[in-house]
Amino acid sequence: MAVEIHQTPNPNALKFAVGVDVGGPHTFVAGGDDLPAPADALLELPGVASVFMTADFVTLSKMPDGSWDDIAEAARGILAAHFGA
DSSP: OOOEEEEEESSEEEEEEEEEEEOOOEETTTTTOOOTTHHHHTTTSEEEEEEEEEEEEEEEETTTTTHHHHHHHHHHHHHHHHHHH
């Protein structure tokens, strides 16, 4: 299954459905110790504030000045590579 991107009621959050169990629920923020893959790579994207992982999806929250145009496709690529989607 390809990674699907879904809008949420929060304009600063996007849901990425990956089609496999991601574990969780877990929330990760930049600067945390021993961040697991793919949270570490997602948090390195400019503008990403947090990563929430549970069930078969990952939700990214961006900083107010972040741009989904800059984040969404890069995040999709990271998630597809990690989860084999």
